[in-house]
Amino acid sequence: MIGDIMTSLWAILPVIVLALWACVLLLVDLWLPKDQQGSQQGESNSPITPLLAALGMLTSAAIVIARIGQPTMGFGGMMMADGFSHFICLLLLASGLVTIGLSHDYMKRLGIARGEYYVLLMFSLSGMMLMSMSADLIMVFLSLELLSIPLYVMAGIATPRPSSEEAALKYFLLGAFASGFLVYGIGLVFGATGSTSLQQIVAVVQSGNYNLALILGGAALIITGLGFKVAIVPFHMWTPDAYQGAPSAVTAFMSVGAKTAGFAALLRVFVLAFPAFSADITPVLWGLAALTMVLGNFAAIAQRNIKRLLAYSSIAHAGYIMMALVPYGQDGLSADSVASALFYLVAYAFTNFAAWAVVIALEQAGEKGLELQDYAGLGRKHPALAAVMAVAMLSFTGVPPTLGFVGKFYLFRTVLEGGHVGLALIGVLTSLVSAFYYLRVIVVMYMQEGEPEARREPWLQAMAYGSAIGVVALSIFSAPLLFLASQAVLKLF
Amino acid sequence: MLQDYLPIVILVLIATGMAGLVVLLGHLFGPRRPSARKAQPYESGMRPIGPGTRRMPIRFYLIAVLFILFDIEIVFLLPWAVVFKKLGLFGVAEMLVFILILLVGYVYAWKKGALEWE
Numbered sequence A: 001m002i003g004d005i006m007t008s009l010w011a012i013l014p015v016i017v018l019a020l021w022a023c024v025l026l027l028v029d030l031w032l033p034k035d036q037q038g039s040q041q042g043e044s045n046s047p048i049t050p051l052l053a054a055l056g057m058l059t060s061a062a063i064v065i066a067r068i069g070q071p072t073m074g075f076g077g078m079m080m081a082d083g084f085s086h087f088i089c090l091l092l093l094a095s096g097l098v099t100i101g102l103s104h105d106y107m108k109r110l111g112i113a114r115g116e117y118y119v120l121l122m123f124s125l126s127g128m129m130l131m132s133m134s135a136d137l138i139m140v141f142l143s144l145e146l147l148s149i150p151l152y153v154m155a156g157i158a159t160p161r162p163s164s165e166e167a168a169l170k171y172f173l174l175g176a177f178a179s180g181f182l183v184y185g186i187g188l189v190f191g192a193t194g195s196t197s198l199q200q201i202v203a204v205v206q207s208g209n210y211n212l213a214l215i216l217g218g219a220a221l222i223i224t225g226l227g228f229k230v231a232i233v234p235f236h237m238w239t240p241d242a243y244q245g246a247p248s249a250v251t252a253f254m255s256v257g258a259k260t261a262g263f264a265a266l267l268r269v270f271v272l273a274f275p276a277f278s279a280d281i282t283p284v285l286w287g288l289a290a291l292t293m294v295l296g297n298f299a300a301i302a303q304r305n306i307k308r309l310l311a312y313s314s315i316a317h318a319g320y321i322m323m324a325l326v327p328y329g330q331d332g333l334s335a336d337s338v339a340s341a342l343f344y345l346v347a348y349a350f351t352n353f354a355a356w357a358v359v360i361a362l363e364q365a366g367e368k369g370l371e372l373q374d375y376a377g378l379g380r381k382h383p384a385l386a387a388v389m390a391v392a393m394l395s396f397t398g399v400p401p402t403l404g405f406v407g408k409f410y411l412f413r414t415v416l417e418g419g420h421v422g423l424a425l426i427g428v429l430t431s432l433v434s435a436f437y438y439l440r441v442i443v444v445m446y447m448q449e450g451e452p453e454a455r456r457e458p459w460l461q462a463m464a465y466g467s468a469i470g471v472v473a474l475s476i477f478s479a480p481l482l483f484l485a486s487q488a489v490l491k492l493f
Numbered sequence B: 001m002l003q004d005y006l007p008i009v010i011l012v013l014i015a016t017g018m019a020g021l022v023v024l025l026g027h028l029f030g031p032r033r034p035s036a037r038k039a040q041p042y043e044s045g046m047r048p049i050g051p052g053t054r055r056m057p058i059r060f061y062l063i064a065v066l067f068i069l070f071d072i073e074i075v076f077l078l079p080w081a082v083v084f085k086k087l088g089l090f091g092v093a094e095m096l097v098f099i100l101i102l103l104v105g106y107v108y109a110w111k112k113g114a115l116e117w118e
Helices: A002-011 A013-031 A048-066 A083-109 A115-133 A137-155 A162-193 A198-207 A212-230 A239-245 A248-273 A275-301 A306-325 A334-362 A383-397 A403-417 A421-447 A458-476 A478-487 B002-029 B059-082 B084-111
Strands: A072-074 A079-081
Touching: A002 A013, A002 A072, A002 A079, A013 A048, A013 A115, A013 B084, A048 A083, A048 A115, A079 A083, A079 A115, A083 A115, A083 A248, A083 A334, A083 A458, A083 A478, A115 A137, A115 A248, A137 A162, A137 A212, A137 A248, A162 A198, A162 A212, A162 A239, A198 A248, A212 A248, A212 A275, A212 A306, A239 A248, A239 A306, A248 A275, A248 A306, A248 A334, A275 A306, A275 A421, A306 A334, A306 A403, A306 A421, A334 A383, A334 A403, A334 A458, A334 A478, A383 A403, A383 A421, A383 A458, A403 A421, A403 A458, A403 A478, A458 A478, B059 B084
Parallel strands: none
Antiparallel strands: A072 A079
C-alpha cells in the first residue's frame, strides 16, 4: 500500500512540488523584510517573493523535463502523467514564468504589489497542471476548481478599484455557474456508465451496456462547463468584462493558462472517452467552433479599448482551437487533432504574451493608455515595442513568418483531412475579417501622430522581446515543435 | 424503467395541486382588510426595529471565514477519530498533511492580523 502511494505521489510530483512551494512561500513572504518606502498597507514590495516563485516553477519544470518519455500513472488511473500532460505542463509553467516577468514591475507601479499574488499564481498553476493529467472526471472537476478559485482572487487583486472588483465578481459568479454545468454533466455520464474514470467509461462503452441519451447529455454539459473556461460562444459573456477589469498581467495569464488547461481537459475527455459518439458530438463542436470564430471576430471590430479587443480576439482564437477538436473521433485523425490543438495553444501563448506585454508597457495609472488612440505614434517613439505589437498582430491574423500562420496551417489541415470543408472556409473567412482590426492597430501605431508614453522596465521588455522573437523564430523552425506536439499522445492505460 | 417513478410523479402532482387549490380558495373567499401593521415586513411577530440593512463591522467577515476553516477541520476530524484504528499509520499521515495545510492558512491569517479586533 505504501508503495502504491509512493508511485501515485511520484506521478504528480511536479504539482506537489509547486503546491508545497506555494504553501511555504506564503509563510516566507510574511516574514520577508518589507520595503517601507512608498508601500501601501498590506503591500509587500519584496523582490524575493517573485524570485522564489519563479524558482519553484523552474524546479517543477525541471522535474517534468526529466520525465519526458516516461509515462506514469497514479491513484488507480485517476492521474496520468503522459507525453500530453508533460507538453501542457511545460507550456503552463513557461506561461507562469512569463507572467511573473510581466507582473513584477507592473504590480509595483499600480501600487498592488502583494506577495500573495505569486502564491495564488502558483496554486492556480498547480490546478492547471493537474487538469492536464486528470484521467477521471472527478479529478477534472477538482482541478478546475483549484485553477479557478485563485484566478477569481487574482482578477480582483487591484481592489479597491471598482473595475477589478467587478471583473472578479463576474468571473466568480459565471465560473461557479459553469462548474455547476460540469458537475451535472459528470453526474449524467456517471449515471450512464456507472463510472467517472475515463478508462472505465471506455470499457463500458465498448461493452455497449450504457444509456446513450444520458451520456450525450453529459457530454453536452461537460462541453458547456469547460466552454465557459475557454470562452467559446455562447459561453463567452463574462470574457470582455473580466479581461478588461482584471489587472493586465492577470488577464494575460488568465487568457493563456485557463484556455490551455480547459482545452487540455476537453481534448483528454473527448478524445479518450467519447470517440464512439463522434457522429453526434462532432456537429455540436462544428457549430460551436463556427459560432465562436464568427462572433468573436466580428465583435472585436467594434472595440476601441485594446483590452476588450484582445478579449474578443481570445474568444475568436478559442474558436480556432475548437476547430481542431471537430474531427476528434475520426480514425487516425485524433492524433492530428491533438497535435494541431497543442501547437496552436503554444502559438497563441507566445503571441498573446507579446501583445499583453506591450499593453502593460503602455498602461498608465488609473486605467489610462488603454484606448486604441493611445497607440498612435508608437512606431516612431518606441519602435521596438511597436515592432513587438506588430509581430503579435500579424501572428494573430495568421500572416507568415509568424507562429500564428503555422498554427493555423496545421489547424486547417486537420479540419480539411476530417472533411469539414465548410468549417475550414469559415475559419479562413473570419481570419480575413480579423485582419481588419488587427491591422488597424498596426496602422494606428505607424501612420498616426501621437505621443504615447511607455515604461522601460527590464523584465517587461525582456518578456516582450522574448515572446516576439519566439513567435518569429519558432515559425521558421516549427518542425521540432510540431514533432514534440505530435509526440504528446494521449495514453489511456 | 421510468414507470417505477410513476407514483412519485402522481404524488408530486397531487401535492402541488392541493397546495395550489388551498392558496386559490383562500385567494377567492378570504376577506382582505389591509392595514399599516399588516403591510409591515414580518419579523417573528415583533414590531420591526430599524431598517433591515444595518451596517455590520467587516471584521465579522474574517471571523466567519476562519470559522468555516476550522469547522471543516472538525467535520473531517470527527469521522477520522471514529475509524482511527482501522486506518492506522496511513490515516495519521493523511490527517497530518490536511492539518498542516490548514495550519499554513491559520499562521497566515494570524500574522496578517485577522484575529485582532482593534
